[in-house]
Amino acid sequence: MAQAASRNRKLLARIGEHSTGIIASVLFAAPIVWAVLSAFKPAAEARQPPLPPWPTSGFSLENYATLNSFGDGLWVSAQNSIYVSVMTVVLSVAVSVLAGYGFSRFRFPFKDLFFILILSTIMIPFQSILTPIFLVLTKLGLHNTLTGLVGVYVTLQLPFSIFMMRNAFDAVPREIEEAARMDGASNLTMLLKVMLPLVWPGVVTIALFAFLGAWNEFLAALVLMTDQSKFTLPVMMTALQSGRFGAIDWGAVQAGVTVMMVPCLILFLALQRFYIRGLMAGAVK
C-alpha cells in the first residue's frame, strides 16, 4: 500500500515537472514559431491578426517576393549580411588564432601589456566610440563600406576570441611541439599542421560567436552604413518596419524576421555544444 502510494506520488511529481517544462518550452518557442509560420501566408492574410498562426488560405511565398521589392530588396541586404558575417568569421578566426598562439608560446617585449590592452577593450562599450570610428573609417576611405564594418566587428570579437584561443593553446602540451620541432617544422607549419587540429573545438566556438555577433549587430550597421545598397538585414528591415517604404507590410516583416532568425537557430542547434562551451569559458574566467 505505502509503496504504491509513494510510486503514485513520484509519478504525479514527474507529470507536474514535465507539464511545467512543456508549457515553459511552448512559451519560449511560440513567438519564433508564430513568425516563421505566418510568413508563409498570402499577403492579404498576413495583414490580419495571426490567429491561427499557420496559413489557412494556402501556403504562399508572396511575402518573400514583396520583401524583395522594397528598396534594394531582400536579396541585396541578405548578401550584405552574409558577406559581413562570413568575413568577420574568417578574419576574427585568423587574427585570434595567430594572436592566441603568440601569447601562449612566445616571450616578447610588452607581451603582458598587449594582452591586457586587448582584454580591457571589453570594459569599454563600442557604443560610446562610434562617432570617432565613423571618422576613422572616413579617413581610411572605408566610409560606408562593408569592409569597414567587418573591421569593426572583428575588433569587437577579439577580447573574447583571443582569450579563448590563448587558453586553448595553453592546454596543448609542449612535448608535442618539441617533437615536431625535432622533425624540422617551422613555426608557421607547426601552428597550421600540428597545433590547429588540437585547438579545433576552440576555433569552432569563436567562429560561431563571431558569426552570431556580426549577423545580429544593429547599431554600428545603422550608423556606419548610410547607403541603402549597403544595408545589412537588421538595418533594412528596420527601415521597412518604420514605414520608410510606405505603409508597413507586416507580412514582409514576418518574412524578413524569419530570414534573420533561421540561420542563427540552425547554427545554434547544430553547434550547441560549442556555444555552451564558449559561454562556460567566459563564465569561469
Next chain:
Amino acid sequence: MSSITTAATPAPPRARKVASRQQWIGLLYVAPAVALVVVFFLIPLGMTAWMSLHNWPLMGEHSFIGLGNYVAILRDIRFWNALRFTGYYTVIVTIAIFVVAFPLALFVERPRPLTNLYRTMFFMPAVVGFASASLLWSWLLNVDSGLFSPAAYDLGLIDRKFNLLATFQPAFWSIIVMVVWKVAGFTMIILMAGLQSIPQDLQEAAVIDGAGPFARFRAITLPLMRRTLALALILSVAGSILAFDQFYIILRGGPRNQTLTAVYWIFNQSFVSFKLGYGAALSMVLLVVLVALSLVQLWLLRKPEGLD
C-alpha cells in the same frame, strides 16, 4: 598572469640567443590583433576625449571650447531623464530576468529525461539577435495586425482593441516581457553552471545534518554561487545600460520620448542632430559610468579568500 605560463627553462648562452630571436616572432603573431585594437579602439577612444572638448559639426570647421560641452550636459535635462530612465529600466529588467531565470536554472540543473530538450528550448531566443527579436515583437504588439491585442479582443477580454504601445506603462512592460523572453535562457545557462559546480556531497552532508531545503539554499547554494551570481548580474546590468535596439525599433523612444535610453540620446545627438562634439562628451559620461561598473565587477568576481 600570462608570464607564469611561459616560464622558460634556462638554456646555454648560444641556444638562448637563437631562442630569444625566435621569441621575438611572437610579436608578429600578435601584431594584426594589436593593430586592429589600436585603429578601431584606442584611436577612437582618444578621439572621443579630444572631440568632447570641441564644437564639432559634421560639416565645416570644429573649434575648441574646453569644457563647454560638459557644462551643457549639466543643463541637459533630457539627457538626465534618459539616464534616469536607463537606470530604472536596468533595475526592473534585471530583477525580472532573475525572477524567471533562477527557477529555470534550478529546473534544468539536474539531468533527467528531456532536460536537454528543455534547456535548448529555453535558450533558443538568446541566439536570435536583439534587432530580430524587436522586429518580431513590434509585430506581435501591433494593435491591428499583431497578436496580443486582437487575441484578447477575440477572447472577449477587452471590448475595444487596446494599443499596448500608445502609453508609457503598457509599452514599458511590453519591452520588459520581450527582453525577459529573449535573455532569460542565457542567464539560466550561466546560473546553471554555477549550480552544477557546487559539490553534491556538500548538499548531502547538510541533509544528514538535518538542514531543510531553505536552510541549504541559504547556507550552501547562495554563498558558493557568489561569483556566478555576480557574473550574471553584471552581464545583465551592463547589457541593459547600453540598451538601444528594442527601444529604437519597437518604440522609437516614444511614447512622448519617455523611453529614450542613454545610448539612444547619444545616437540622436551624434547622428541625427550631428553634434559630434556634444555626442562625444555624452559618451565620455557613459564611459565613466561603465568603467566604474567594470571595477565593481572585478571586485565582485574576485576569487574567494583563502582559495586562489
